[in-house]
Structure formats: C-alpha cells, structure tokens
Amino acid sequence: MTSYQPVHESAEFESFDELYDVSESEGLDVKTLTPRQLAWHRYRRHKAAMISTVIFGLLTVMVVFAPVFARYGVNEPVFPISEGPNQFLEPQSVAWFGTDDIGRDIYSRLLYGIRTSIFIGVATGIIAVVIGATIGAIAGLRGGKLDDRMMRVTDVFLAFPFLVAVIVIREFLGGVEFLEPVIGDKTSIRFIIVLLAIFAWMGVARLVRGQVLSLKEREFIEAARAVGASERRIIVSHLIPNSIGPILVALTLVIIGAIVAESTLAFFGFGPQPGADSTSLGNLVLLSRSGATQGNWWLVVFPCGALVLLAICINFIGDGLRDAFDPKMDAGR
Amino acid sequence: MLRFIARRLLWFIPTVLFVTFLVYVCVRIGWDPVQSYVRANPRASDEKVQQYREVNGLYDGLGGYIRGYFEWLWAFVRGPDQWPRSIKGGGDVYTPLRYSLFNTLRLAGTAAILGIGIGLFFGVVAGKRPGTWVDGFVNTTAFFVGSIPPFVSAVILQLAFAVQLGWLPAAGIYPPGHQGFDPVLMGKYMILPVIVVAIQTIAGYTRYMRASLLDVSSADYLRTARAKGLSERQVLRRHTIRNSLIPIATVVAIDIGQIIGGLIITENIFNYPGMGVFFLDAAADGDFPRLMPFLVIITLSVLIFNLLADLSYAYLDPRIKLD
Amino acid sequence: MTDDARGVLSLRDFKVEFATPNGPVQAVRGVDLDLDRGEILGVVGESGSGKSVTFLGLLGLLPHTATITGSATVNGAEVVGAPTRQLRSIRGKEVAMIFQDPLSALNPVHRVGDQIVEMIREHQDVSKKSAAATAVDLLGTVGIPQPKERTNQYPHEFSGGMRQRVMIAMAIANDPQVLIADEPTTALDVTVQAQILEVIDNLRADMGMAVVMITHDLGVIARVADRVQVMYAGRAVEKTDVDSLFESPTHPYTEGLLRSIPLLGHQRLLPIPGSPPNMLRPPSGCAFRPRCPYALDECAAEMPELEPAGTAESACIRAGELTLGVLT
Numbered sequence: 001m002t003s004y005q006p007v008h009e010s011a012e013f014e015s016f017d018e019l020y021d022v023s024e025s026e027g028l029d030v031k032t033l034t035p036r037q038l039a040w041h042r043y044r045r046h047k048a049a050m051i052s053t054v055i056f057g058l059l060t061v062m063v064v065f066a067p068v069f070a071r072y073g074v075n076e077p078v079f080p081i082s083e084g085p086n087q088f089l090e091p092q093s094v095a096w097f098g099t100d101d102i103g104r105d106i107y108s109r110l111l112y113g114i115r116t117s118i119f120i121g122v123a124t125g126i127i128a129v130v131i132g133a134t135i136g137a138i139a140g141l142r143g144g145k146l147d148d149r150m151m152r153v154t155d156v157f158l159a160f161p162f163l164v165a166v167i168v169i170r171e172f173l174g175g176v177e178f179l180e181p182v183i184g185d186k187t188s189i190r191f192i193i194v195l196l197a198i199f200a201w202m203g204v205a206r207l208v209r210g211q212v213l214s215l216k217e218r219e220f221i222e223a224a225r226a227v228g229a230s231e232r233r234i235i236v237s238h239l240i241p242n243s244i245g246p247i248l249v250a251l252t253l254v255i256i257g258a259i260v261a262e263s264t265l266a267f268f269g270f271g272p273q274p275g276a277d278s279t280s281l282g283n284l285v286l287l288s289r290s291g292a293t294q295g296n297w298w299l300v301v302f303p304c305g306a307l308v309l310l311a312i313c314i315n316f317i318g319d320g321l322r323d324a325f326d327p328k329m330d331a332g333r
Numbered sequence: 334m335l336r337f338i339a340r341r342l343l344w345f346i347p348t349v350l351f352v353t354f355l356v357y358v359c360v361r362i363g364w365d366p367v368q369s370y371v372r373a374n375p376r377a378s379d380e381k382v383q384q385y386r387e388v389n390g391l392y393d394g395l396g397g398y399i400r401g402y403f404e405w406l407w408a409f410v411r412g413p414d415q416w417p418r419s420i421k422g423g424g425d426v427y428t429p430l431r432y433s434l435f436n437t438l439r440l441a442g443t444a445a446i447l448g449i450g451i452g453l454f455f456g457v458v459a460g461k462r463p464g465t466w467v468d469g470f471v472n473t474t475a476f477f478v479g480s481i482p483p484f485v486s487a488v489i490l491q492l493a494f495a496v497q498l499g500w501l502p503a504a505g506i507y508p509p510g511h512q513g514f515d516p517v518l519m520g521k522y523m524i525l526p527v528i529v530v531a532i533q534t535i536a537g538y539t540r541y542m543r544a545s546l547l548d549v550s551s552a553d554y555l556r557t558a559r560a561k562g563l564s565e566r567q568v569l570r571r572h573t574i575r576n577s578l579i580p581i582a583t584v585v586a587i588d589i590g591q592i593i594g595g596l597i598i599t600e601n602i603f604n605y606p607g608m609g610v611f612f613l614d615a616a617a618d619g620d621f622p623r624l625m626p627f628l629v630i631i632t633l634s635v636l637i638f639n640l641l642a643d644l645s646y647a648y649l650d651p652r653i654k655l656d
Numbered sequence: 657m658t659d660d661a662r663g664v665l666s667l668r669d670f671k672v673e674f675a676t677p678n679g680p681v682q683a684v685r686g687v688d689l690d691l692d693r694g695e696i697l698g699v700v701g702e703s704g705s706g707k708s709v710t711f712l713g714l715l716g717l718l719p720h721t722a723t724i725t726g727s728a729t730v731n732g733a734e735v736v737g738a739p740t741r742q743l744r745s746i747r748g749k750e751v752a753m754i755f756q757d758p759l760s761a762l763n764p765v766h767r768v769g770d771q772i773v774e775m776i777r778e779h780q781d782v783s784k785k786s787a788a789a790t791a792v793d794l795l796g797t798v799g800i801p802q803p804k805e806r807t808n809q810y811p812h813e814f815s816g817g818m819r820q821r822v823m824i825a826m827a828i829a830n831d832p833q834v835l836i837a838d839e840p841t842t843a844l845d846v847t848v849q850a851q852i853l854e855v856i857d858n859l860r861a862d863m864g865m866a867v868v869m870i871t872h873d874l875g876v877i878a879r880v881a882d883r884v885q886v887m888y889a890g891r892a893v894e895k896t897d898v899d900s901l902f903e904s905p906t907h908p909y910t911e912g913l914l915r916s917i918p919l920l921g922h923q924r925l926l927p928i929p930g931s932p933p934n935m936l937r938p939p940s941g942c943a944f945r946p947r948c949p950y951a952l953d954e955c956a957a958e959m960p961e962l963e964p965a966g967t968a969e970s971a972c973i974r975a976g977e978l979t980l981g982v983l984t
C-alpha cells in the first residue's frame with residue numbers, strides 16, 4: 001500500500017520565513033517602485049513629452065508674470081501715433097513680433113492673450129473632467145438604462161459638426177435671459193468656459209466609462225463590494241484613483257481642445273471679448289485672416305505659431321501621460 | 334440581427350423628432366426670429382411682420398413652440414415649394430441650400446476618400462514595422478500635422494500658395510462671372526480646401542490605423558496563423574489588417590461629422606460657397622427660414638450616420654451581443 | 657547516428673537567447689530531445705523553464721530578438737538556421753502546434769470552418785469546396801456534434817472544451833507527424849481536461865502521430881505521457897519514463913514537484929521554497945541549487961550534464977546516492 005509520506009524530512013524549512021526566502025535564488029536585487037514612481041519613470045522616458053513640459057512650463061511662467069515679461073501694456077501702442085505711423089509694422093527692435101492695426105505690440109499682446117486662453121483651457125478642463133468623470137464613473141458602474149441613455153445622447157452630440165453645434169448652443173445660451181447673471185454675457189470669458197465645458201464633458205465621460213467598465217470586473221472591485229462599500233466609496237476610493245491615467249490624458253486633451261476651440265470661434269467672430277484690459281489668443285488669431293490676404297505675414301505667423309506650439313506641447317504631454325500610465329509599455333517597444 | 338435592425342429603426346423616428354424639436358427650441362430662443370426679421374426689413378409694416386409670424390409658426394409659450402414646430406415640420410416635408418421664404422428679400426431657400434449642399438458634398442467626398450484612403454495606407458506602413466524609423470517618422474509627422482488646427486493650415490496654405498506664390502486661386506469656386514459647369518476649373522478651386530481637410534483626415538486615420546494595428550499585433554491568433562505556415566504577408570492581409578479595420582469602420586461613420594465640421598471652417602476662409610458659408614450667413618442674419626432646414630438636414634445626416642455606424646459594427650464584429 | 661535513428665523530432669544542444677533592454681536572457685540553455693513516431697513525450701516545468709520557448713523556437717515562431725543555436729531536425733531535416741520558406745512548409749504540415757487559450761488563439765471574426773480551410777489549403781492543392789467538406793469531417797473526428805452546422809459558427813459560439821477540439825481539428829488537418837500541445841488543458845475545467853486528453857490520445861493511436869505534451873500539471877503527465885522530460889531554468893534536469901518519474905524520481909526538483917501535489921488524506925502541502933531563477937543572471941552551477949534541500953558546495957561549481965541514473969537520466973550530481981520520491 002502506498003502512502004504519500006515524504007521520504008526525507010525537510011528540517012531546514014520549518015519556518016515560514018525560510019520557506020519564502022527568496023534572496024539566494026535571485027541574481028539581482030529587486031527594487032519595487034510605487035505606481036506613481038513607475039509612472040514618473042515612464043513619463044521621463046518620453047523625450048518629446050519632457051521637452052514639451054519644459055517649454056510649456058516656461059511659457060506658463062512667462063504668461064503668468066506677463067506684466068514682467070511683456071514690453072508694453074496690452075492696449076498700449078508701441079509709440080504714440082504722433083511720432084509716426086505705428087500700424088502694421090514689421091518685426092523690428094521696437095516690436096519683436098510687429099504691430100497690429102492700431103500699433104500695438106504683438107509680442108506683448110500675445111503674452112496676455114495666451115494667459116487668458118490658458119486660463120480658459122484649464123478652467124474648461126477642470127469643469128469638464130469633474131463633471132465628465134463623475135457621470136462616466138456612475139454610468140459605467142451602474143450600467144443599464146442610465147449608461148445606455150448617456151451613450152446615446154453623447155453619441156449624437158459628438159457626431160454633430162462641432163462649429164455648427166457650438167454656434168447653435170452659444171446663441172441658445174445667450175438667449176436664455178435668466179442664465180445671464182450666472183454665466184455672463186455671450187462675449188464674456190465665463191460664458192465661453194461654460195459653453196466649451198458643455199461639449200467637453202462628454203468625451204471625458206465616455207473615456208472614464210470605458211475605463212470603469214474594464215475595472216469593474218477586476219477582483220478588487222468585487223472585494224470592495226463584498227466588504228459592503230457604498231457606490232460612492234467605490235467610485236471615489238477605487239475607480240477614480242485607478243483611472244488617473246486616462247483622466248489626466250483626457251484633461252490635457254480638453255485643455256488644448258478648449259484653447260483651439262476658443263481660437264476657432266474667435267476666428268469667425270464668435271469668440272470672447274475679454275474687455276479693455278486683456279485679450280485672448282483667439283482675438284490675435286483673428287488678425288491672421290486679414291493678415292493672410294494682405295500679406296502681413298507676422299500677423300499670421302506669430303499668433304498661429306503660438307497656437308500650434310501650444311497644441312503640440314500639450315498634445316505631447318498628453319502622449320507622455322498616456323505612455324506613463326499604460327502598463328503595456330514595460331514590455332518594451 | 335434582424336431584430337436589432339428593426340429595433341434601431343423603430344427608435345430612429347422618435348429620436349429624429351425629439352432632436353429636431355430641441356434644435357427648433359434652440360433656434361427660437363437663440364435667434365429670436367421675429368427680431369431678426371424686423372432688423373432685416375426695417376421698413377416692414379406691422380402686417381408684414383404678423384404675416385411672417387404666421388407663415389413660420391412663430392408662436393410663444395411652450396404650447397406655441399410645439400405647435401410651431403409641427404407646423405414647420407409639416408411645411409418642411411411637404412416639399413420645398415411649401416418652405417417659408419428667407420427674410421433677406423423673400424428669396425427662395427431651397428435653391429441656395431441645394432447648391433451649397435452639393436458643393437460641400439463634393440469637397441467632403443473628395444477629402445474623405447483621399448484622407449481616409451491615404452491615412453489607412455500610412456497607418457499600415459507604420460503599424461507593420463513598429464519601433465523602426467519609418468514608424469517613428471510617420472507617427473510623429475501625423476502627430477504634428479494633427480496638432481495644427483484646421484483654420485491655421487487653411488490660412489497658411491492660402492498665404493503661401495495663393496497669395497505669395499499665386500499658383501492656386503485664393504477663393505471661390507469659379508472665377509467671378511463664370512457660368513455653367515466646368516469640372517476642371519472647379520477642380521482648380523477645390524484643390525486647396527480639399528488639401529486642408531484631407532491633411533487633417535490623413536493625420537487622424539494614420540494614427541487610428543497604426544494604433545489599431547499595434548493592438549491587433551499582440552493577439553494570439555496571429556501566432557496560430559503563423560503556426561499554420563502562412564507567410565507574413567498573408568497573416569497581415571487576412572488577419573492583422575482585417576481585424577484592425579473593425580474599430581476603424583465604426584469611427585468612420587461618426588467621423589464624417591468632423592470632416593464636415595472642418596470643411597465649414599475651410600469654406601469660410603476660401604470663400605467657397607458651401608454649407609458652412611450658408612450656415613454662417615444665415616446665423617449672422619438670424620434667418621429662421623434658412624436656419625431650420627439647414628439644421629434639420631444636418632441633424633438627419635448625423636442620426637443616419639450614427640445608425641449606419643451601429644449597424645456596420647454589428648455586421649463586422651460577430652461577437653457583438655445584439656440585445 | 658543515422659537520421660532515422662534520431663526519430664521524428666530531434667534536438668541537440670538547442671539554445672535560445674533573447675536580446676532584452678536589460679541584457680541577453682538565455683531562456684533555453686542546451687536541450688537534447690528525441691521523439692519517436694506514435695509516442696507522447698511529456699515536457700514538465702514551471703513558467704519560465706523554457707518549455708514553450710524551445711518548441712516555438714523550433715518552428716521559428718519566436719520574435720526577431722531571439723537567437724537560436726544548436727541543432728534541431730524534423731524528419732531528419734535541419735531547421736536551425738533554415739530559411740523561412742522551409743520552416744513555413746513544416747508548420748502545419750509535418751509539425752502542428754496547439755496553444756493554451758483557444759479563445760484567443762482563434763481569430764474571432766472568421767468562421768471556424770474557414771480557419772480550418774485556411775490550414776488545409778495552405779499545404780494541399782484542393783478546392784475551397786473540398787477543403788470545406790474536409791473541415792466538417794475533421795470537426796466530427798474530434799467529437800464535435802453536428803459538425804455541418806457548427807462549421808459556420810464563430811469561435812465565441814463554442815464552449816472552452818469545444819474550442820480546443822476545433823484547434824485540434826485544425827492542427828491535424830494535414831496529417832502531421834508531430835503535434836506540439838502547449839498547455840492545451842490549462843485553461844479548461846478539470847472534467848473537460850480529461851476529454852481533451854482522450855481526444856489527443858485517440859488521435860495519436862489512430863494516426864500514429866507523435867505528441868509533445870507541454871504542461872506544468874503532473875496529472876496530465878500521469879494520464880497520457882509515455883516518457884517525460886522535466887525542465888528547469890532552460891535545461892532538462894530529468895528524463896525518464898512516466899512510471900519511474902512518479903515512483904522513483906532522480907532529481908530533487910522532480911521530487912519537489914511531486915511533493916507539491918495536494919493529495920487527499922495528506923496533511924501538509926510542501927511547496928518548493930523560493931522562486932524560479934532570474935534568467936538574466938542565473939545562479940552558477942546547478943540552477944536549482946538555491947532551492948535544493950540536498951545541495952552541496954560542489955553543486956555551485958559547474959552546470960551539471962544529464963547522466964544516466966538507473967533507467968533515467970538526471971542532471972543531479974548526487975542522483976546515484978540519494979533515494980528520492982514521495983511514495984513509500
């Protein structure tokens with residue numbers, strides 16, 4: 001009769017510690033990094049994203065401290081007209097990027113304009129992400145009718161040609177009188193932030209919903225449920241932290257999307273008019289319309305160049321973030 | 334499958350009605366059609382204004398809106414002769430709308446075919462050899478080009494090729510005063526706008542296709558295919574690309590909206606008499622009789638394309654559980 | 657040694673090295689193997705032992721980062737360094753391979769019948785219609801009910817066990833001499849596992865096919881294998897027939913594997929302490945030394961070769977003096 005007793009007593013392995021002693025079988029010492037550290041390391045490997053972060057950082061510093069870096073006031077002509085013609089001057093020492101139709105320095109106005117536009121972008125981004133992530137998480141978690149309806153609605157909205165939809169909603173919002181005290185008049189900055197956020201949250205919601213759908217089946221969510229965690233707790237403590245990657249990427253996309261949208265709207269005359277003491281990138285880009293046909297190339301190159309630079313930088317940062325949070329990246333390219 | 338189609342079709346009509354009603358409300362509130370009329374015709378008598386009100390069904394209040402919507406809808410489906418006239422000189426709405434529709438479709442169609450075709454091609458070129466310099470180059474270029482907002486590339490191309498170099502016309506669809514239909518001449522005017530829109534599309538689809546290909550490349554069934562003895566080319570064609578196209582197909586239908594959106598911007602810059610120009614004019618005037626048919630046609634197109642996207646996805650991917 | 661004597665499949669000092677960002681990794685460090693017609697060779701090992709990589713490398717299915725050295729012959733023809741065309745003619749015809757997860761191994765958007773037809777028409781000059789009919793027959797051979805209807809279905813419409821039968825049907829379509837089964841039952845329920853193993857065993861008997869059964873599950877080995885090769889850290893550490901493996905193993909690793917099997921009535925689970933070595937910098941000498949209860953200082957000196965130990969071959973220098981095993 002066979003009985004399954006070990007032939008040798010393995011006295012050496014009586015304690016659990018010895019049982020799981022890994023030191024000798026490894027040839028390397030293994031340092032474990034936290035997910036955040038891992039993400040940071042992966043982000044650093046993305047050279048374009050690092051360069052873009054530096055550029056964008058510098059730009060942000062310059063525009064936040066615009067009064068320091070600008071050479072003239074936002075509405076100040078480079079020199080009074082009494083001293084000579086100051087309109088449409090080509091780039092020269094007195095105006096690095098040239099002047100506009102009333103003699104204002106494009107370089108200085110660009111700094112102030114970018115500041116306003118970045119503000120619009122970030123504000124829209126934050127609002128869109130907060131609303132979108134919440135709705136997306138709830139829809140993804142609960143599923144069912146709510147999820148279905150949300151998907152249908154956003155599907156239709158997102159399929160509309162953007163400019164048409166934005167203009168229609170813009171007029172609509174502007175026409176609803178009781179909203180004016182809250183969101184301001186059609187040409188105010190508040191208004192355009194709200195307008196753009198209305199469109200932006202949907203993309204974020206879909207992204208977060210997708211992420212939640214894939215997370216939902218993971219065991220740690222089941223475990224949280226089994227322990228009795230409320231839906232709110234699951235969303236806040238488990239789903240959102242594990243979706244940080246896609247949320248951050250979505251945030252960058254919304255920011256640059258809002259900046260580009262603001263410029264596009266301004267291009268067609270639907271942009272914000274920030275008032276006497278400021279301007280926006282969109283307003284400057286507006287100049288490139290006439291600049292193109294009249295051959296004033298500096299009115300085209302510098303505002304559009306700034307816009308494109310911003311777009312490329314923020315897009316690269318988004319790309320870097322995507323790589324940073326994507327677990328597949330470690331497998332080697 | 335048939336149940337799925339039937340259900341979607343059944344939902345389609347109510348959805349169309351609902352969304353177009355929302356559009357109607359937006360237009361009524363956003364543009365105050367009566368005011369616009371008065372602004373466009375300052376010397377119109379009260380009678381005329383009242384007539385305008387009634388012809389267009391511009392009643393107030395929620396009930397009025399609903400009644401107005403259905404009156405408008407009834408006129409709309411009865412045909413262009415029943416459509417109310419524009420506030421600008423009482424002109425016909427249908428003819429200019431049709432004209433601009435065709436112009437835009439011409440641009441959109443050309444740009445879409447070129448853009449998607451070339452984009453998919455480059456996407457495969459890059460996705461086939463990930464990590465090589467070809468892949469990096471294509472991907473980075475697509476990235477850069479895609480980051481440029483469409484109106485920027487339009488303006489720059491206009492500045493470069495039309496104004497500075499004078500190679501191509503800067504605006505319009507025919508030289509002023511031209512009569513009749515001349516495809517070659519029209520083609521010359523179409524080149525710049527098509528390039529602008531196509532560039533965006535190419536950049537987008539290159540990246541979509543490359544990403545999709547990369548996704549599929551790590552799949553186990555490719556290893557199975559190779560274990561059967563298939564050549565790399567066969568594996569690429571029959572398995573990798575075939576499976577990569579599925580997510581793309583669903584994107585295409587919805588993306589058409591983006592292409593048209595980009596076109597609207599481009600048309601404006603090149604003064605091309607398409608739907609973008611039609612809309613912006615009508616919006617600037619607040620011209621209700623022009624705005625409504627336009628927006629409803631757009632809405633219909635969007636909803637139809639959505640439906641097609643859903644159906645095509647179900648057709649292409651047999652795994653979809655059609656509930 | 658004549659080619660015939662080397663059997664249907666034969667490896668000599670087979671090595672596979674991967675180039676990784678962290679340096680070269682030797683996944684397979686010199687494997688010798690012989691396979692004869694009609695026999696089932698079990699290849700046992702943990703993840704990372706190199707058991708799958710060996711056979712993927714044999715067929716040339718590894719990525720470009722892999723460098724293969726040594727010798728491997730299929731029906732006498734050398735395949736190491738052979739041109740792709742030659743490898744392609746072997747894949748699916750002389751040597752067929754089935755994989756662990758049939759759901760991901762089959763293309764989800766192609767019908768099952770079409771995928772089998774593709775296999776047939778790659779190596780046989782037949783019409784689509786004729787191939788389709790053969791596909792239906794094959795499905796029947798592996799025990800799929802109503803094959804004519806099911807041939808037009810998609811992979812996701814089959815259960816796990818049925819899917820694996822489809823893969824087997826596809827693999828035998830061209831009457832291969834060798835079937836390499838890479839963990840074919842790991843993803844399946846226990847009851848279904850037995851069915852699949854039976855299908856493979858029957859095919860082997862009917863067709864005279866040789867089978868390489870790669871697994872980490874000793875139960876599978878007990879069920880179907882004739883001979884067994886135990887792999888650890890890229891090398892074979894024991895080669896013997898299946899009965900001897902269970903009754904009198906000749907390598908401490910094999911004993912460790914046997915001891916880790918949970919058995920009814922037995923009190924303690926005795927896992928092998930530690931974990932498999934990092935193949936970037938494997939331990940010197942015997943790779944199992946850090947985890948071996950019988951290790952001596954000599955074991956670290958040099959990598960032991962397989963030496964005869966009774967009816968088996970063992971890579972343990974103490975094989976002669978130790979009495980190993982779990983059966984008394």
